[in-house]
Amino acid sequence: MIFAQLFANGLIAGAIYSLVALGFSLIYSTCNFIDFAHGVTVAVGAYLLYFFFSLLGLNFWLSVILTIIFTGLFGLLLNIVVFKELRRRKASNLILLTASFALLIIFESLILILFGADVKTIGYIQVSRGLDILGAIITPLQIIIIIVSFLLLVIFFFFMKKSKIGKAMRAVSDNKDVAEIVGISAERIYNWSFFIGSAVAGIGGILVGLDQNLVPTMGTGLMIKGFAAAIIGGIGSPIGAVLGSYLLGFGENFGIWYLPSGYKDAIAFVILFIFLLLRPQGILGKKK
Amino acid sequence: MFLAYLISILILAAIGIILAVSLQLTVGFTGLLNLGHLAFYAIGAYTSALLALAGYPFWFCILTAGVLAMFFGFLISLPINKIKKDYLALATMGFSFVVYAVLLNWTDLTNGPLGLAGIPRPQLFGFDFSQNSNFLLLVAIIALASYLIIKLITISPFGRVLESIRDNELAAKILGKNTFKMKMCAMGASAFFAGVAGSLYAYYITYLDPSSADIMQLIPFLAIVIIGGLGSLEGTVVAAIVLTFLPEPLRFIGFPSSIIGAARQVIYALFLLLILIFKPKGFYGKVKLE
Numbered sequence: 001m002i003f004a005q006l007f008a009n010g011l012i013a014g015a016i017y018s019l020v021a022l023g024f025s026l027i028y029s030t031c032n033f034i035d036f037a038h039g040v041t042v043a044v045g046a047y048l049l050y051f052f053f054s055l056l057g058l059n060f061w062l063s064v065i066l067t068i069i070f071t072g073l074f075g076l077l078l079n080i081v082v083f084k085e086l087r088r089r090k091a092s093n094l095i096l097l098t099a100s101f102a103l104l105i106i107f108e109s110l111i112l113i114l115f116g117a118d119v120k121t122i123g124y125i126q127v128s129r130g131l132d133i134l135g136a137i138i139t140p141l142q143i144i145i146i147i148v149s150f151l152l153l154v155i156f157f158f159f160m161k162k163s164k165i166g167k168a169m170r171a172v173s174d175n176k177d178v179a180e181i182v183g184i185s186a187e188r189i190y191n192w193s194f195f196i197g198s199a200v201a202g203i204g205g206i207l208v209g210l211d212q213n214l215v216p217t218m219g220t221g222l223m224i225k226g227f228a229a230a231i232i233g234g235i236g237s238p239i240g241a242v243l244g245s246y247l248l249g250f251g252e253n254f255g256i257w258y259l260p261s262g263y264k265d266a267i268a269f270v271i272l273f274i275f276l277l278l279r280p281q282g283i284l285g286k287k288k
Numbered sequence: 289m290f291l292a293y294l295i296s297i298l299i300l301a302a303i304g305i306i307l308a309v310s311l312q313l314t315v316g317f318t319g320l321l322n323l324g325h326l327a328f329y330a331i332g333a334y335t336s337a338l339l340a341l342a343g344y345p346f347w348f349c350i351l352t353a354g355v356l357a358m359f360f361g362f363l364i365s366l367p368i369n370k371i372k373k374d375y376l377a378l379a380t381m382g383f384s385f386v387v388y389a390v391l392l393n394w395t396d397l398t399n400g401p402l403g404l405a406g407i408p409r410p411q412l413f414g415f416d417f418s419q420n421s422n423f424l425l426l427v428a429i430i431a432l433a434s435y436l437i438i439k440l441i442t443i444s445p446f447g448r449v450l451e452s453i454r455d456n457e458l459a460a461k462i463l464g465k466n467t468f469k470m471k472m473c474a475m476g477a478s479a480f481f482a483g484v485a486g487s488l489y490a491y492y493i494t495y496l497d498p499s500s501a502d503i504m505q506l507i508p509f510l511a512i513v514i515i516g517g518l519g520s521l522e523g524t525v526v527a528a529i530v531l532t533f534l535p536e537p538l539r540f541i542g543f544p545s546s547i548i549g550a551a552r553q554v555i556y557a558l559f560l561l562l563i564l565i566f567k568p569k570g571f572y573g574k575v576k577l578e
Contacts (some may be wrong), residue, residue: 034378086564098560102564105556112550276370
């Protein structure tokens with residue numbers, strides 16, 4: 001009984017983390033720096049949906065589409081205004097990382113100033129009774145989260161393997177200089193990475209926002225889990241990112257069998273730490 | 289009235305100097321981007337607060353706070369040769385999250401989100417530091433001592449090895465330096481002073497809750513270190529004082545208090561971002577972050 005519930009919770013957590021991890025992994029593998037602003041991108045997604053749907057009163061599906069596009073543009077804008085400028089000035093990846101940390105703080109604070117610190121609910125889906133599946137209670141929305149996350153993974157995987165941009169992204173992440181020699185513009189690929197990675201994070205923000213409440217700092221916790229998952233799974237491998245996400249989701253949820261639930265966040269980091277020590281390239285990553 | 293206000297800001301500036309100068313030792317001098325500095329600060333603050341509430345004298349509390357923080361500094365740097373650069377930033381930030389989670393959840397010890405209240409002001413050699421003006425004197429002396437000790441560390445041969453690790457670790461190794469041990473010592477010393485700063489903060493504020501370990505609170509100190517300039521202690525002190533006063537006018541503009549905190553964070557983070565773009569060496573710095 002309790003096993004089935006923890007399993008279901010692990011599955012849901014893994015599905016959500018994988019949406020954050022996919023975008024992070026994409027940005028990290030092409031642009032080669034840890035983008036902390038990715039965390040606030042998730043929150044921007046959730047708050048944009050709140051803005052379009054709950055405040056402006058737009059149609060729900062229109063709001064969702066606008067949210068995904070605008071979240072992608074938000075990421076693109078950060079890249080063009082801040083990171084591109086830094087790269088032009090030959091900034092190291094640690095400077096880019098620190099700048100992204102500053103951006104995380106700036107936008108989280110701005111969300112707090114604009115929307116207030118209190119908890120917001122989008123309230124599109126009425127609180128529905130959960131379905132009983134093999135003794136685990138899951139709401140219909142949570143099933144949607146798992147399905148969307150899975151579908152996105154499949155789309156993402158084929159996009160990276162088959163599309164022209166996907167191939168160019170892999171080329172840049174493999175060897176930027178060679179990619180530029182054969183005529184791929186690295187800056188263009190960085191823009192695409194930020195747009196797509198942020199849009200996927202926006203989808204994550206939408207789903208989390210529908211399932212849970214909105215608070216300005218909601219992205220930070222998710223970001224940390226997403227980063228941990230991507231590194232555990234192996235940076236640069238979308239399948240690895242998803243694998244890491246589910247591993248983390250299950251690890252956390254079965255971990256609270258033994259520990260108070262407040263330690264969930266800590267468990268993620270202990271797992272990450274063990275991987276950084278013993279297998280820094282992750283489960284599916286290639287050794288450098 | 290104004291004097292009392294000035295004194296309270298100067299106390300926070302002095303504590304900020306200790307915290308920023310110790311962070312400078314790892315980030316600026318040794319080239320380790322340590323995003324978990326506040327974890328050491330919080331460990332020191334809680335250690336000191338719990339001991340003070342149990343009735344232990346000031347000197348014992350502050351030293352134990354420093355030593356325990358140093359212990360964790362050593363502990364976190366055990367894998368420092370395997371975890372490098374941006375992964376180190378992530379790992380230290382993770383450490384900060386773990387400490388935060390423990391402070392929040394170990395309610396038997398830390399009283400969880402309710403925090404510890406009624407921490408007594410220190411007494412030393414019969415002097416009573418419950419007045420803010422006296423307390424400022426105490427904090428200023430400890431800040432000066434911390435500054436001088438860290439200055440001595442950085443101009444000593446040991447400090448020069450730390451800078452060589454930052455600039456070229458391989459070369460330092462070739463010259464036979466045990467860079468692992470050196471980095472560990474730098475982290476330990478840095479954590480010690482962060483613990484001391486935490487202890488002073490607990491004594492000053494007399495009430496402590498886990499938000500002191502919140503990763504968001506790191507941004508002012510990271511901003512101070514980078515704006516002051518990597519590898520410059522003087523720059524750090526100047527930046528610490530200037531940046532502590534910088535957002536104060538917000539109080540007088542008449543923002544609601546819930547927004548002031550967020551507005552302060554925006555100012556610090558924005559300032560940090562602009563410096564990173566336009567003046568990456570900071571005002572007095574010798575090197576860029578690499």
